Amino acid sequence: MPVNIEINNISVKVPKCDTILSAAKKAGIKIPTLCHLEGLLPSGACRICVVELEGSLNLVPACSTAVRDGMKVKTHTARTLDARRTIVELLLNNHPDDCNYCLKNNYCELQKLAYELNVRTRSASHSVRHMNLDCSSPSLLRDPNKCILCGRCVRICEEIQGVSAIDFIKRGSSSQISPAFEEGMNLSSCVYCGQCVKACPTGALIEKDHVQRVIEALNNPKAYLVVQHAPAVSVSLAEDFGFKPGVDVNGIMVAALRRIGFKKVFDTSFSADLTIMEEGSELIDRIKNNGVLPMITSCSPGWIKFIEQFYPELLPHVSSCKSPQQMLGAVIKSYFAEKQGLKPEQIFSVSIMPCTAKKFESDRTEMQRDSVPDIDAVLTTRELGQIIKIFGIDMKSLKPETADTPFGTRSSAGKIFGTTGGVMEAAIRSVHFLITGKEMENPVIPELRGLQPIKRAKVKIGELDVGVGVAHGLANARVLLDELKAGSSDMHFIEIMTCPGGCINGGGQPYSLDLEAVKARMKALYKIDASDSLNKSHMNEEVGRLYREFLGSPLGEKSHELLHTHYHKREVLK
Amino acid sequence: MNSSISVILKKYESKSRDSLIPILQEVQETEGYLSKDALVEIGKDLNLPVSKIYGVATFYNQFRFQPKGKYHILVCRGTACHVKGSEKLLETICRNLDLKPGMTTKDRMFSIDTVACLGACGLSPVICINGEFVAKVTPKKALKILDELKEKESENARV
Numbered sequence: 001m002p003v004n005i006e007i008n009n010i011s012v013k014v015p016k017c018d019t020i021l022s023a024a025k026k027a028g029i030k031i032p033t034l035c036h037l038e039g040l041l042p043s044g045a046c047r048i049c050v051v052e053l054e055g056s057l058n059l060v061p062a063c064s065t066a067v068r069d070g071m072k073v074k075t076h077t078a079r080t081l082d083a084r085r086t087i088v089e090l091l092l093n094n095h096p097d098d099c100n101y102c103l104k105n106n107y108c109e110l111q112k113l114a115y116e117l118n119v120r121t122r123s124a125s126h127s128v129r130h131m132n133l134d135c136s137s138p139s140l141l142r143d144p145n146k147c148i149l150c151g152r153c154v155r156i157c158e159e160i161q162g163v164s165a166i167d168f169i170k171r172g173s174s175s176q177i178s179p180a181f182e183e184g185m186n187l188s189s190c191v192y193c194g195q196c197v198k199a200c201p202t203g204a205l206i207e208k209d210h211v212q213r214v215i216e217a218l219n220n221p222k223a224y225l226v227v228q229h230a231p232a233v234s235v236s237l238a239e240d241f242g243f244k245p246g247v248d249v250n251g252i253m254v255a256a257l258r259r260i261g262f263k264k265v266f267d268t269s270f271s272a273d274l275t276i277m278e279e280g281s282e283l284i285d286r287i288k289n290n291g292v293l294p295m296i297t298s299c300s301p302g303w304i305k306f307i308e309q310f311y312p313e314l315l316p317h318v319s320s321c322k323s324p325q326q327m328l329g330a331v332i333k334s335y336f337a338e339k340q341g342l343k344p345e346q347i348f349s350v351s352i353m354p355c356t357a358k359k360f361e362s363d364r365t366e367m368q369r370d371s372v373p374d375i376d377a378v379l380t381t382r383e384l385g386q387i388i389k390i391f392g393i394d395m396k397s398l399k400p401e402t403a404d405t406p407f408g409t410r411s412s413a414g415k416i417f418g419t420t421g422g423v424m425e426a427a428i429r430s431v432h433f434l435i436t437g438k439e440m441e442n443p444v445i446p447e448l449r450g451l452q453p454i455k456r457a458k459v460k461i462g463e464l465d466v467g468v469g470v471a472h473g474l475a476n477a478r479v480l481l482d483e484l485k486a487g488s489s490d491m492h493f494i495e496i497m498t499c500p501g502g503c504i505n506g507g508g509q510p511y512s513l514d515l516e517a518v519k520a521r522m523k524a525l526y527k528i529d530a531s532d533s534l535n536k537s538h539m540n541e542e543v544g545r546l547y548r549e550f551l552g553s554p555l556g557e558k559s560h561e562l563l564h565t566h567y568h569k570r571e572v573l574k
Numbered sequence: 575m576n577s578s579i580s581v582i583l584k585k586y587e588s589k590s591r592d593s594l595i596p597i598l599q600e601v602q603e604t605e606g607y608l609s610k611d612a613l614v615e616i617g618k619d620l621n622l623p624v625s626k627i628y629g630v631a632t633f634y635n636q637f638r639f640q641p642k643g644k645y646h647i648l649v650c651r652g653t654a655c656h657v658k659g660s661e662k663l664l665e666t667i668c669r670n671l672d673l674k675p676g677m678t679t680k681d682r683m684f685s686i687d688t689v690a691c692l693g694a695c696g697l698s699p700v701i702c703i704n705g706e707f708v709a710k711v712t713p714k715k716a717l718k719i720l721d722e723l724k725e726k727e728s729e730n731a732r733v
Contacts, residue, residue, distance in 0.1 A: 164623035169632045180628040181610055181639075188625070573614065573624050 003069040020062035035150040089123040102203040109201035136184025139192035139356040147204035153196035162475030165190035189574040193302035194356030194507015210377040217348040227262040229352040232418030232503035235524040240385035246520030251400020266407035271328035272414030276537035280431045281554035294491040299323045301361035302498030312569035320564040329374030330562040354506035380508025409542040412532035420472035420502035421448035424495040429536045436462045467491040473500035640678040643685035648702040652691030660699040666713035
């Protein structure tokens with residue numbers, strides 16, 4: 001039953017379950033928010049969204065007040081504007097005045113609100129706090145001085161990721177957001193996914209900077225710089241340059257990377273194809289030889305840390321395959337280095353990832369050989385945007401270019417690794433071929449597409465009914481893992497991605513909590529898949545050549561040494 | 575697993591998050607403080623993240639996270655004591671022992687906590703050492719008391 005309400009003298013008909021905030025949005029009225037997170041229950045903590053409600057003495061928060069029939073609301077009266085301005089003034093009173101040096105400059109919601117509410121002076125002499133930065137995480141940096149206690153990070157971490165590495169501690173003016181015992185993030189159960197970074201309205205949570213490392217390497221004449229870019233980057237990078245979400249700038253990005261000074265530009269989607277060859281073969285091997293099933297994907301480093309700390313007993317289920325980033329990193333510093341007559345340590349290998357946990361992954365000791373890391377620096381999509389700006393490259397005037405051999409060709413199956421369900425779909429296409437020797441007639445599996453929290457399907461491959469499941473967002477992953485623990489899972493293969501929506505909504509993607517942007521990026525990936533005739537990993541000729549010239553066969557000795565790894569139980573504060 | 579904690583946890587078999595605060599109180603009563611290990615254990619038992627338990631525990635003044643010293647000093651910060659200068663008094667004691675409220679000296683000899691009101695406003699400013707009230711404590715008097723206690727302990731150590 002819809003209800004009629006009046007907002008700023010405009011009559012609107014909205015569903016009964018709406019809040020004043022969502023009703024106003026439909027009426028084309030933007031009420032500012034800080035603590036609000038689309039899709040989660042309102043917390044009503046910040047009071048920025050207060051409005052006047054006829055018959056109510058006090059201002060009410062629009063985000064947590066349900067609509068009622070006949071309600072009359074005023075959203076931008078002198079009184080509400082004054083209340084909002086006061087809140088922002090108070091927040092700014094103990095906020096550091098270092099916007100120029102802050103990574104969130106121009107992206108900060110507090111800064112934006114101060115402008116929108118015309119806050120022009122400090123209302124009181126300021127009392128900026130001096131708390132220690134938490135630099136302990138390999139992926140994230142936490143500056144409690146910039147925290148405005150909106151609680152968005154806490155809610156994302158708990159409700160979406162099921163991790164709860166951080167929470168509010170103490171109270172009143174001593175309140176803070178912190179890991180347990182005020183320890184560093186490195187001792188906490190943080191999986192470094194960076195969803196909190198995207199949720200943080202200010203610069204209190206940001207990624208660990210690798211921009212400086214890359215610039216230094218670019219200035220080092222002895223270093224041979226190569227770069228790889230992940231499937232989900234090309235469909236989101238453009239947003240940082242004023243394009244609308246979902247525009248694919250793959251070729252232009254390749255051109256920009258060459259202009260910046262990288263000698264070789266490789267495509268991580270190539271190694272996604274390579275991953276499918278290894279992971280698909282591993283699945284078949286497990287099915288044929290009574291191995292541990294279901295097998296679970298291992299591409300998402302946040303997920304790997306999650307299972308190492310929360311479900312170590314299920315580690316035998318995880319595929320031993322390294323992630324595409326690390327597979328490519330390993331073959332760059334072995335096969336490619338040999339081909340070019342370079343020593344592994346002469347190569348400086350950079351990856352562009354939609355992810356903050358990839359910084360952690362590249363730091364893992366398992367991901368180096370003879371003390372040389374396979375990946376030397378990991379830039380997020382945002383950091384790539386910054387580097388493009390640092391080097392003064394005009395994206396709009398570039399002509400698309402193609403990536404370099406021997407790791408520049410990809411199938412569209414590798415490309416859809418960037419979205420939830422994509423790894424599974426890509427894997428099934430190749431597993432089908434490897435088992436039956438025939439190509440799938442229709443390579444699209446609609447049940448595995450979309451943003452439903454958990455997706456399940458049964459796929460007929462030859463005589464075999466393969467049960468598959470897909471979860472994204474670690475709280476959803478817990479559901480599948482608990483089923484597995486209870487012995488009620490009838491699946492052969494499970495794909496888990498740390499971030500909700502997959503890499504297209506990774507913690508390293510452009511600052512935006514807009515679900516529509518995520519959908520647009522997903523659509524862009526599937527559009528690429530629909531228009532590409534090279535849509536199966538095993539059809540990738542460059543992957544074939546890598547096996548012929550160097551690796552031998554999937555799961556072979558060389559593959560085992562370079563492309564597979566192991567995981568271990570991890571003790572953290574949880 | 576610490577046995578005294580597991581005994582307490584056994585009493586709360588419903589394993590609901592509602593039991594968290596009573597459990598914290600009881601653990602503090604037996605152990606004298608809330609150790610890291612205790613909080614982790616409680617978290618496992620109640621299926622609550624330890625970050626949340628630490629958040630709840632630090633919200634309330636009644637919980638401390640370091641063991642009490644041999645001499646546990648409560649400084650009253652009620653209105654009457656405040657008017658009579660308990661802020662300065664607290665500052666003096668803290669500086670002398672190089673502690674903040676809630677902390678314990680490395681030798682586990684002294685610990686300090688503040689209290690909203692000890693209920694002895696007539697004796698203000700008042701402090702309480704190991705349950706014994708000391709009335710009308712000026713900063714000078716406090717330093718004398720601390721010196722005496724330190725002297726006594728060093729004599730004990732010599733014997």
